[in-house]
Amino acid sequence: MPVELKDIQDVAEELTSRFTEFKSANDSSMEATRAEVIRLTEKTDKLNAQLSELEALKKELDGLYKKQNRPGTVEGDAEYRKHFIDQWMRKNNAADIEAKAVNLGANQDGGFGVPEELDRQILELERELSPMRALCRNIQVSTDGYKRLVNLGGAGSGWVGETDARPETNTPKLAQIEAFMGEIYANPATTQKALDDVYFNVEQWIADEVAQEFVDREADAFLNGDGVGKPKGILAYAMDTAPDASREFGKLQRVISGKAGDFNADNLLSVIYRLKKAFRRNANWMMTGTTVEKVRKFKDADGNYMWRPGIEAGQPSLLLGYGIEENEDMPEVAADANAILFGDFMRGYSIVDRIGARMLRDPYTHKPFVHFYTTKRVGGMLVDSNAIKVLTLSKGA
Missing domain, CATH: 1.10.287 (Helix Hairpins)
Structure with a gap:
């Protein structure tokens, strides 16, 4: 319906x-x-x-x-896609696609590149299912890695008259950052009987299954991943209580709640105003559902509740005027937990997807099930450590 x-x-x-x-x-x-x-x-x-x-x-x-209500997607290589779905996935007939396939792995392994349209459909589903993908910047690349330069400041500037000489500016301080990449896999299975059913939408099934398995594996990595064969998560980066002006590049600023395993409304206000005004325009909170239940009881100095339900379609519930993204992979309220994130995640953290997933059809390992072992490369990196703040539930020094 x-x-x-x-x-x-x-x-x-x-x-x-x-x-x-x-x-x-x-x-x-x-x-x-x-x-x-x-x-x-x-x-x-x-x-x-x-x-x-x-x-x-x-x-x-x-x-x-x-x-x-989303506009229809643009068709990719329609012929290759048709053979991939109808012949190879359903019937294990690779003859029709071997000449057309962009083979991303060894041909003797039976692995083929996923059609571009299906690849993008999986990515769209991931964005809908993943709290991190919903807020962070998603970048698609065609290579195994991704690097970029960031400006740490230092370029001089000044005022001059119309005919005054323009002195050289100072050399800007640049740093190169690189995404921490890893290979992620999903291995959904169905029966050959289901594949033979003409009413069984194979393409939608594989997109849903692969997207869900990818999201389940990515979820923790984008927050806690150590960067070894996987993305480096936000909470895995070093943290410091020093303000933006004096904190080392690449370190997040943490706000200490002052009480082990607990926080109050004043702590939330402190987190907000540690973030620069330019970042507050597109800022959101991130926390678990049980933490949301806790903040629903908070009031301001005038006795007004700080949490407000989202009334309009597409509008999230608000905490102190900022949207809340529930993420069950965030730490729960506990002593020394980094239980709440706040910031402009689009500016602060980037998720990098290498276009070109690979799929291997396996009808032999667990008969009568047919597995579709799907892999792709994905990474993540902190881009601007000033754009996200962390509330740590600690007594402090």
Whole structure:
């Protein structure tokens, strides 16, 4: 059934109604007797969980609505794609595509390059499924690596009159950064009987399965990967409490909460204003769902709740005016945990995909299942260490 805008609006209205009820229960618990506190706390926790469910449902409907209204994709090599899907994937008949294939591996292994259209379809699905891909810059390259120069400052400038001499400026300080690349794989399986079924959409099935497996493997790497045969994640980079002006390039600034395993509303404000104004324009929060449940109870000095549900279609819920991206691979609230990220992720971190996935058909290893072993190269790197801040739940020195 198609997703209509009305469906999203209905869920948004329910989300608003539940939030009003949640605020009332939470406010009452602060003024209640001990027995009432227990009862109201249970009610508040239940409503908080319902808010999370409704928020997730609205986000899912937003995604489906956007997907079904997306313009059609451009056809790639239609002939190669047809033979790849109908002959090789379904029937293991490689004769028709061997002459046309861009073979990315040894031919005796039976591996062929995935058609460009299918390759891009997998990437689009990954962006929809991955919190990191949703916020960070996604770059596609045709080589095994990716390097770029970043300006660390130092280029002189000044004011001159119309006819004044223009003195030479200072030499800018440049640094070369390189993406940490690795090979990722997925190995979805189906039966030959399913492949023989003309109503079985093989292309959509393989795109969904491969994208989901890639996302599951990438998720932790983009946050915690050590850069050895995989991307280097944001939280794997060195951190320092020094401000941007004096902190070493490539080190993230961490804000210490002042209490081991806990934080408060003032800590969130500190994180926001450690970030330069230019980065705050496109900034978002990133945290787990249980951390979101915690911040829903926070109020400002005037007693207003800091969390606001996203009412309009496509609008995320807001914390202090900034969108929240739930990411279950973020650390939970615990002593010394880097539990919250805030910043302009598009400016701060880049994900690099090498175009040209490779697929190997394996009908022998686990009969009667047919596996499609799919590999590609993907990497990640911190581009601007000033663009993202970290809240660390530590007592500090």
